[in-house]
Amino acid sequence: MDPDGTEVSDSTSSATFWHPNEDALSSLLSLGISRNAAERGLYYTGNASADVAAEWVFDHISDPDVHQPLSISAVPDAAVGGSVMFDLSHKMVFAVDISLGMGIGKIAAQVAHAGVGLYRHMILAAGDGRLQSMVALWQEMGETKIVLKAGGSAELMSLESKASSLNLPTYTAQDAGKTQIPAGSMTVLAIMGPVTEVDKVTGHLQLL
Structure with a gap:
């Protein structure tokens, strides 16, 4: 006063x-x-x-x-604790099996394979408005993509199972076995969804 x-x-x-x-x-x-x-x-x-x-x-x-x-x-x-500039509502993450010892180029190719595979799956999901809305939101907010470390195929399968339980779309890249690693190896798991939901699955993983 x-x-x-x-x-x-x-x-x-x-x-x-x-x-x-x-x-x-x-x-x-x-x-x-x-x-x-x-x-x-x-x-x-x-x-x-x-x-x-x-x-x-x-x-x-x-x-x-x-x-x-x-x-x-x-x-x-x-x-505070929320979005200041924009709403990062959705993101795509890639869990890479680093136990395979892939080179940088191989990792890049496998991440690209997983990303294209998941994106194609979602946009071609005829009649699934939820997936198509998810893609639209992701595109609108800058197509956030994060690459993370996973410790092996068992961890990738565990992550995939947890993502599925949360109704998050996934795609697993498997190698053809023509270069560095055995054919059929699970290399990268891609997951798409709301940030808060995806973090429930991969929030504990470190950045690659």
Whole structure:
């Protein structure tokens, strides 16, 4: 209240100071991402997860201010822990079986195979409006794609089973066996869905 008796509202009462998700921040720092860039990535992707924030950083690594301190004092309550710039509602993740010892080129080819396979499955699912709506949302919000490490075929099958139990579409890439690994090897599992649901399946996996 002012000396003249006028009531003064506290401008900070309707806002909450923004803080980065500490677990996600630690994961980003372990990847060699600077703290400033990591905080920017988390802020601009809704403070949701390390993998999505890391993709934002890599996509913006050439921005002149990406390593500058984030100049944010306070943001509306509704934005804390939620989406600030856009809604990352859906993403596609790829769990790669690193136990196979595939080379970089082989991994890239297998991830592409899994991504195209899952995308084709979803857009050709005649009469399944849910899958087609999922693809539309994913495309609208930037087609987020994350590549993660899995420890073997048993883990891929476990992830696939859990994804299916959550009604998330999946596609498993299997190698033809012409180069580095035996024919029929499960190389990459692709999963598509809402971020919160996909994270229930792959949230514990590390970025590749």
